[in-house]
Amino acid sequence: MYTQALNTQDQAPSAASDPLADARFQARVDAEERIEPNDAMPEAYRRTLTRQIAQHAHSEIVGMLPEGNWITRAPSLKRKAALLAKVQDEGGHGAYLYAAAETLGTSREQMEEQLLSGAAKYSSIFNYPTLTWADIGIIGWLVDGAAIMNQIPLCRCSYGPYARAMVRVCKEESFHQRQGYEIMIALARGTPAQKQMAQEALDRWWWPVLMMFGPPDKDSQHTESAMRWKIKRFTNDELRQKFVDATVPQGHFLGLTFPDPALTFDAATQHWNYGEIDWAEFKRVVAGDGPCNRQRMKQMRAKHADNAWVREAATAFARKRRQRAEAMPIAAE
Amino acid sequence: MSDQNWPLWEVFIRTRNGLSHRHVGSVHAVDATMALHAARDTYTRRGEGLSVWVVPSASITASDPADKDMMFEPTASKIYRHPTFYEIPDEVGHM
Ligand SMILES: [Fe+2]
Numbered sequence A: 001m002y003t004q005a006l007n008t009q010d011q012a013p014s015a016a017s018d019p020l021a022d023a024r025f026q027a028r029v030d031a032e033e034r035i036e037p038n039d040a041m042p043e044a045y046r047r048t049l050t051r052q053i054a055q056h057a058h059s060e061i062v063g064m065l066p067e068g069n070w071i072t073r074a075p076s077l078k079r080k081a082a083l084l085a086k087v088q089d090e091g092g093h094g095a096y097l098y099a100a101a102e103t104l105g106t107s108r109e110q111m112e113e114q115l116l117s118g119a120a121k122y123s124s125i126f127n128y129p130t131l132t133w134a135d136i137g138i139i140g141w142l143v144d145g146a147a148i149m150n151q152i153p154l155c156r157c158s159y160g161p162y163a164r165a166m167v168r169v170c171k172e173e174s175f176h177q178r179q180g181y182e183i184m185i186a187l188a189r190g191t192p193a194q195k196q197m198a199q200e201a202l203d204r205w206w207w208p209v210l211m212m213f214g215p216p217d218k219d220s221q222h223t224e225s226a227m228r229w230k231i232k233r234f235t236n237d238e239l240r241q242k243f244v245d246a247t248v249p250q251g252h253f254l255g256l257t258f259p260d261p262a263l264t265f266d267a268a269t270q271h272w273n274y275g276e277i278d279w280a281e282f283k284r285v286v287a288g289d290g291p292c293n294r295q296r297m298k299q300m301r302a303k304h305a306d307n308a309w310v311r312e313a314a315t316a317f318a319r320k321r322r323q324r325a326e327a328m329p330i331a332a333e
Numbered sequence B: 001m002s003d004q005n006w007p008l009w010e011v012f013i014r015t016r017n018g019l020s021h022r023h024v025g026s027v028h029a030v031d032a033t034m035a036l037h038a039a040r041d042t043y044t045r046r047g048e049g050l051s052v053w054v055v056p057s058a059s060i061t062a063s064d065p066a067d068k069d070m071m072f073e074p075t076a077s078k079i080y081r082h083p084t085f086y087e088i089p090d091e092v093g094h095m
């Protein structure tokens, strides 16, 4: 997920922890109190959250690239306006999240540097290419759909600034998913070639989307502390199942077939069973060897370098304005 | 130079429903004008507000969470500050 960070081991040496303070902190979390920026908190909680929120922010920003790829080629003015607004929202989500992470004591510039150096990760899903217009429909429907599954419980996360940022994000996500699904409807009801394009996009994206929720519960040993701290409210597999159950009927409504022969409805449990996920592929993509990892990093670094003059000009202009204001005689006297 | 940390500004928005300005988040900007523009783009893309304030984060003086008891506990014992402390006979009706 955008929060796949939770599944990676924290390497930093654990600061000497104070059992009494930790117990007091846990009692607050258990009582569903929100933890605020200046409150006492265990170092491990601060580190885990900083990494997770930063990774979430990076995912929003990098996620602008695969969709941005189609803005100039959107098939109509309506679709173009919607896609432009959606991509702008994702930039906004990144901004809310960097602001939330900064309250934990890491500056936005530091986080950006970690992204550009490759030290920080972003969601594996954005290392897949958007080959056709149907991929834009799929991203809204499935990628944003999966993000919503993950983000709704985060609105109740124990850390106040993160929870509040998520409330804001969730309000905006619904438009993202609906515009994507509407694109899919148009293609599914279109010409045979359009319908085929929709099917091929689903075939390409379905498995990578399921991987967004992170490794299966039996392999993700860090879920426990994240659940205890009430950062996470559901396990990876629970969220994945919720997503599959919600999504499969939507796909069938479109008349599309999921690329999983094992996908069957279990009448007893009322859940959709799905086949084995290729975790070797997931590990490869997270490790940097997905179809677009190198391209994404190149684009991010180029953007940062190309925009340097804007940051310099803004700083110089502010300085000039300040100097002018100081030099001006005070008119009111 | 271009990478030096820009000051942080806290953003407050007054919505159309007549409530007071409310904290919504923060932005980085070189000065107040840029902070206003960034706040508009970041926090009001769907008509969320009719008025925006930006305040340099460094200008805010906040109470220390460690002083919470000293700051707020004394009010807990002053129950006579609440209307329910006073007994009015039922016959008097709603007051
Ligand atoms: Fe987003």
Ligand SMILES: [Fe+2]
Pocket (backbone or CB within 6 Å): A090, A144, A147, A173, A176
């Ligand atoms: Fe989105």
